[in-house]
Amino acid sequence: MKNRLKVLRAERDWSQAELGARLDVSRQAINAIETGKYDPSLPLAFRIARLFDSRIEEIFDDGFKGGQHD
């Protein structure tokens, strides 16, 4: 799943380790999410959204566009 995590993290000048600690996950987990190798659980997605003061769909893109998936 595509996401804007790397961009949002860069805007705040946070390292992957720092973001991981803020979300209580490992640096490897942040890297896996950013590179699309791992889709976070719903609770973690909510924590990410809260941290960046956004809605989940503003950060994660599941490819759904008005009735059809990519």
Next chain:
Amino acid sequence: MTGSREASMIEGDWQARAQQRKRRLYIIIAILFGMGLFSGFLVGFFEKDDSGLMAQGSIPPEIAIITTVIFGIAITFGAVRFHRSSDELERRNMLYAAAMAGNVALAGYPTWFILWKGGLVSEPDALALFGTAYLVHITAYFWYKFR
């Protein structure tokens, strides 16, 4: 502007939290390693010199019981502690690796058994199946972790 507790975390906080997470994991791994080492030492120290690896009754029964209890405690509490201390990616990796290893054991034994029934191979060997499943578990875990 972000308003959550995580967003307002100061520099030292996240570093301390990351260190704490690492320390917790290292302590669990060290304890499990220590218990494994001690179990191995017990078996090795009390095993009769002239017996082979698979020989029955080669260690005193009380040593067998003590070692089994240590192993059971280490596996049970170690797994629970590790599960609580690791994040969801780590748990996912462990789950996938365990599923693959389990499938190897579940499919491996009947396959070997049927081939044995057909007289094509030797009798199924529990240690070989265990070793193969264990190897698959480790390989799968590291593949998911570092791919």
